[in-house]
Amino acid sequence: AYRWDRTEVENKIRDTEFDIVGIGGIVTTYKYIKWLIPILKKYHLDKKIIIGGSVGASIPKIMLERNLVDVVCIGEGEETAKELFNVLKNNEDLSKVKGIWYKDNTGRIYQNEKRSPIRDLDNTPLPAWDIFPMDIYLRNPVGAPNRNKWIDGSVDNSMELSMNLFATRGCPYQCIYCYHDFMGYRYRTRSPENVVMEMEILYRKYKVLYFHFIDDEFVMKKDFVYKFCNLVKELSKKIGHKITWGCSGRVNLMTEDLISTMSGAGCILIGYGIESGSQKML
Template sequence: MPTRGSFPLGLGYLAAVLLRAGFEVELLDFNIRTFSRAAMTRLLIAKAKECDGVGFSGMVTMLGTIQWMAQVVKQVAPHVPVVVGGSVASPMPEFLLQRTAADIACIGEGEETVCELANALEKNEPIGSVLGLCIKEGKTIYRTGTRPLIKNLDALPFPAWDHFEIHQYAKNNYFVNTPYRSMNLIAGRGCPYRCTFCYRNFGNRVRVRSVENILLEIETLIERYGVHHFDFQDELFTLNDAHVRQFCSKVIEKRLNITWRCLGRVNLAEGELYKLMKAAGCHWLGFGIESGSPKMLKVMDKRINLDEARQAIALGRQAGIHVTGTFIMGLPGENSETISETVRFCKENKLYNKPFYPVPYPGTLLFESLVRSGTLHDGNMESLIGKMERDATELIINLTDMSDTDLIRLKEDAESEIRGAVAGTRGFKALILLAKETAAIWGISGLVRLFFKMTARKWGKLLKK
């Protein structure tokens, strides 16, 4: 259960390693389509009785859903072990097992763990020797030990795309508006930075796949499913300059007719690298700038400054790449002055993106600091985590000294001011730029397809009102 609309890479990798190990795998994907609770219940009941084990994977925002689904499984198949993985399990596995009917939580990367667990269950052997687990046996909950990170990511098979509604995912174009089919993938795992609000799925140690392995996945997706746009979901794609240069050079050498999007970091900005990326098909580059206030950047431990941010935005645009940025309003210390600084920065740099409220996800430094201060405790933690199912554009906890009313008003006013100053003046230019890029990459046919896709989306939104 990942971000709705994007392909669930974690589940895809788990299915792939289990299939390669010779296990039978059946997937219920509740991500790509909307199911009623009654329909989901019927599916779970039908499948749970046939399985030797049931696994759920999701973000912490899905805690409430996983509580309900695990209970459904246990009611009809109490003997079947229920395993939960993903960010809903890894940061607080004991908390998860105490508050759900699940038997086992998988901590961290699951590919090796799930295969060893499945093998032990199949042979009816003790699972306590399988590293990377937290196990509930009666009223006892214990961890089995830390599993080392996977060193060679190339050893993993590609996600089991054929076990999902892959063509529906390919049509989604979830992250950016492109005229052709798209897919998300990951070239490396880990991020060496420690921003206070960020949950690091794969820890601080960075590991990357070989360029050859990444290109083979891209070429496979092109050949099998007609995908020509790729969204790299690496936490920090541009960290390894040499690796990115090698990837871009190979894409150009192979004359792959693709576009792609990735995330970078402003203190690592390099104009010549961005030009090479653009030549290799990179048309979208996102930066986590997060604030236009030096004070708030320190609060976040961003380890960047605003001059670096301005320079990175300029270099990306000079290379012909569409630059985006994310912003957070409402961390401890935020006030009307710091929000005004962010508004000025965005207007000055013609950068608009709907700002987020901070969410103290379990496993983040922000969450840990709130636990230490007593703001979060056993009495309110489950309630707060339940509210995380809402989008981060909704306020679920006020970490400032302002009232909820004042914080919401300041954020909404800031958003409106930035949108009016930036989106209004750049909207037509952005549309013209998109049309030019589309025609250059896909020709007139691609431009026509983009027009009809955007028109269909507009009418779809109107019909829903």
């Protein structure tokens, strides 16, 4: 969010005290992670470095072999991180933590048992927004209405406040070029009530009026979408302001009635993936 240059990043690392370092991202961030890890170890040699996200899950062995990384988390991190931190705090055996690869003091690499996906997403705690620079995030989201501002990191103070959140996780499709091929998530949704509750909290706390869902596939379960749309319309009426939102979808899942319902509930953007470069295959 801060868009610090490399000198500023190193100075922050040098001057900051912490217990554990957690780094996440997609595979295109690998070159930055390779640059960052030696700096972290330069100033904090004894601190454990944990890699998460698809960048770690896609190449866990390479990540551990070629970098001063201690642990790689595979899959969803909420339950794994909590268990892992307690084990590290108490200097216990890492072999009992599901969902990780790790390296011991000799450099030997271990792959632990996989962790099952979180079943009830409503039990996932809401983000601790107050520890983040929300003045930047609220004006710098992924998606509409400021489109590509998040890429260059600039802030548009004239735009309405926006926030990213998720309503679903996973994807039932098996595209070989996608991170789901190795993450293995099954498709799950939060309850519509739980999602709209978070939207109302964000409005009342930060006056957010545009929400962009960063789900891989928002429209898979039609019952969920229709119920969600009804609740969003009720929320707009309740707060006296029009809620708008955007999401991702799959072209062959869309119907005229579904699109009309989503539009009527404030949806102003749907992003579709490019399924193939071949018109014949499409």
